Amino acid sequence: MSASRYTALILDLGDVLFSWSSHTTSAIPPSILGAILSTPTWFDYERGRISEMTCFERIAATFSEDPVEVSAAITNARQSIQINEEMLALLRDLRDKSRGRLRIFALSNISVPDYQFIKTLPFDWSIFDDVFPSGIIGERKPDLAAYQYVVTATGIDPLTTVFVDDRPENVESARSLGMHGIVFTHQEDVLRALRSAFPYDPLKSGIAFLRTNAKALRSVTDGGISFMENFTQLLILELTQDETLVQLHPAMFTWNFFQGNPLFTETFPDDVDTTSLALTIMPKDPSDISAVMDEIAKLKNSDGILQTYFDPERQRIDPVVNVNALCLFYKYGRGHELEDSLTWIRNILQQNQHLEGSRYYQSPDCFLYFVGRLLLHSNDPYLHDVLRPALVRRVRERIGVKGDAMELSMRLLVCNELGIYNKVDMEALYLLQCDDGGWKLGWLYRFGSTGVRAGNRGLTTALAIQAIERGSAQCALREQPSQLYPTKSIIKNMFLSRGGFNYLMSCSG
Structure with a gap:
């Protein structure tokens, strides 16, 4: 076994290290909630360009929903978040075996309020060298500016970096910069791929x-x-x-x-x-x-x-x-x-x-x-x-x-x-x-x-x-x-x- 050619790992947060349910107790059905999260208004919210109140009001107008119900649906979705303990354990193992040679980062499309919420969860945030929420850096995936922001801020080499995300379009953008991209589909496949990418002896x-x-x-x-x-x-x-x-x-x-x-x-x-x-x-x-x-x-x-x-x-x-x-x-x-x-x-x-x-x-x-x-x-x-x-x-x-x-x-x-x-x-x-x-x-x-x-x-x-x-x-x-x-x-x-x-x-x- 030889040393890994990769020295950095960038992961998405949602649906990689955290999972949430769109089935909420609010009056807004899951299909509408999923559509809300794909609107330009939501994207602006994730970039930090508009406030939470403005976002909910615009979405309510777009979907003819009550702003209070929109807020309740988002709040309930937050409350459903679960930590992916198996993935977290793998990251700890990879970091320990690398003796500090592996740097781990998070790049996530997430608003400031949502990020502030997950920071309160019992999650080992020390596993990351740094976290880059879209609401703070002002850029979101799959825009190349988001990846370039991370590269500049960390000094990593894209050619020696592995990127993991559940959305293929986000992975494609990472690959276009020379990163090794892994689409998070079946968890066992991803765990196996990461162990293969970061062998270390x-x-x-x-x-x-x-x-x-x-x-x-x-x-x-x-x-x-x-x-x-x-x-x-x-x-x-x-x-x-x-x-x-x-x-x-x-x-x-x-x-x-x-x-x-x-x-x-x-x-x-x-x-x-x-x-x-x-x-x-x-x-x-x-x-x-x-x-x-x-x-x-x-x-x-x-x-x-x-x-x-x-x-x-x-x-x-x-x-x-x-x-x-x-x-x-x-x-x-x-x-x-x-x-x-x-x-x-x-x-x-x-x-x-x-x-x-x-x-x-x-x-x-x-x-x-x-x-x-x-x-x-x-x-x-x-x-x-x-x-x-x-x-x-x-x-x-x-x-x-x-x-x-x-x-x-x-x-x-x-x-x-x-x-x-x-x-x-x-x-x-x-x-x-x-x-x-x-x-x-x-x-x-x-x-x-x-x-x-x-x-x-x-x-x-x-x-x-x-x-x-x-x-x-x-x-x-x-x-x-x-x-x-x-x-x-x-x-x-x-x-x-x-x-x-x-x-x-x-x-x-």
């Missing part, structure tokens, strides 16, 4: 986005320059465990950030960050990995902190680079060789020094994500004792802080790893999903010499998919008294093995 929609853009999940700078690099491709591979989605240039020994020609310069040295990430997640001969780690260990500065590049002329340090190197070293039982780097990371966490970002990574959520990833890849008790308590405090402080989709996803994944339930950021993440199923890129890193930022929609989407899936698993486990939170082994086995994500991929096919 954020996970499957996100996976469809990754598949559609497989091998072309390029990174983009804040200046709009598109390029391929290894670091983000490796992260996507780790999250999805699907090699068909990414494009990599494997290295013989150490890895370079860029694929092909680098940006901003003719040459660019291999780096510890990309190399550590690659050797952590990609199978390679243990002796080769050990040899590379030997070279990394030689890159310590006078404080014992690892430098970023395999180039003695580029003396740069960054905490995230050290975290990722620690991840590699702890995975292969050599974490003790980077004790000074670990102390540095612990101090940053304890003293809140990550909030302004680092040389290469501007987001505090990014730093916390990679620290959480370090703990996820290692069961070393000493490592967890040193970092976990401070990480829990720092992550709790970030809950509810405004962020882009990448930051929210990273934050949610760390929360999940630590057993912290984070509903507020999950709800915010759902709202950021784009119509094509993916999530907008966040600025993962910045180039230290220029300050240019870069990100990747493929990475943001892969992170969001994992955050939602793991969050759903955590939610389910919270409801079980014997297991309040998912353990690290559960999460790791489900989502860092080939099982979890590839199972989702197969289900979305």
Whole structure:
């Protein structure tokens, strides 16, 4: 199932969400009452151009009826109004499943007095983003001006809008503007049509986005320059465990950030960050990995902190680079060789020094994500004792802080790893999903010499998919008294093995 191409729904009120009876206790027969509601006088009344008294007097004269009886017939018809509870329930369901992505409006030919009356009924008006009665906007269907008023007032795109009305001529006008029109005839058919028009599964929609853009999940700078690099491709591979989605240039020994020609310069040295990430997640001969780690260990500065590049002329340090190197070293039982780097990371966490970002990574959520990833890849008790308590405090402080989709996803994944339930950021993440199923890129890193930022929609989407899936698993486990939170082994086995994500991929096919 893919995301709906429709993002807005416009419904009529009368005979769609409300029904009324023309069989009244007044002296005016139903046939005459039906004819009254089709006169130009009534249309002017619905547009708000004449008062209720004037309307009744003109109608009485037209049909040779008593104005008092006309008023009584209209009043009795109002009193007969019933709410279509089944339709209302469907609208609630569609809105809930869309996580706020679906906007719902009402456009109705209804006078101000009639609208004021139905507003007193026990109806959940919060289901609508806005209501447009003809008596207030001064236009009525099927005149195109009524539809154009709604489009202008809401900013919706007619091409991504569904329109429902019981009158075919009203639906035809909506279709002429590009809307998908549904004539309300048999209710079951309409309910089925609406469910079909608004399917929504954020996970499957996100996976469809990754598949559609497989091998072309390029990174983009804040200046709009598109390029391929290894670091983000490796992260996507780790999250999805699907090699068909990414494009990599494997290295013989150490890895370079860029694929092909680098940006901003003719040459660019291999780096510890990309190399550590690659050797952590990609199978390679243990002796080769050990040899590379030997070279990394030689890159310590006078404080014992690892430098970023395999180039003695580029003396740069960054905490995230050290975290990722620690991840590699702890995975292969050599974490003790980077004790000074670990102390540095612990101090940053304890003293809140990550909030302004680092040389290469501007987001505090990014730093916390990679620290959480370090703990996820290692069961070393000493490592967890040193970092976990401070990480829990720092992550709790970030809950509810405004962020882009990448930051929210990273934050949610760390929360999940630590057993912290984070509903507020999950709800915010759902709202950021784009119509094509993916999530907008966040600025993962910045180039230290220029300050240019870069990100990747493929990475943001892969992170969001994992955050939602793991969050759903955590939610389910919270409801079980014997297991309040998912353990690290559960999460790791489900989502860092080939099982979890590839199972989702197969289900979305």
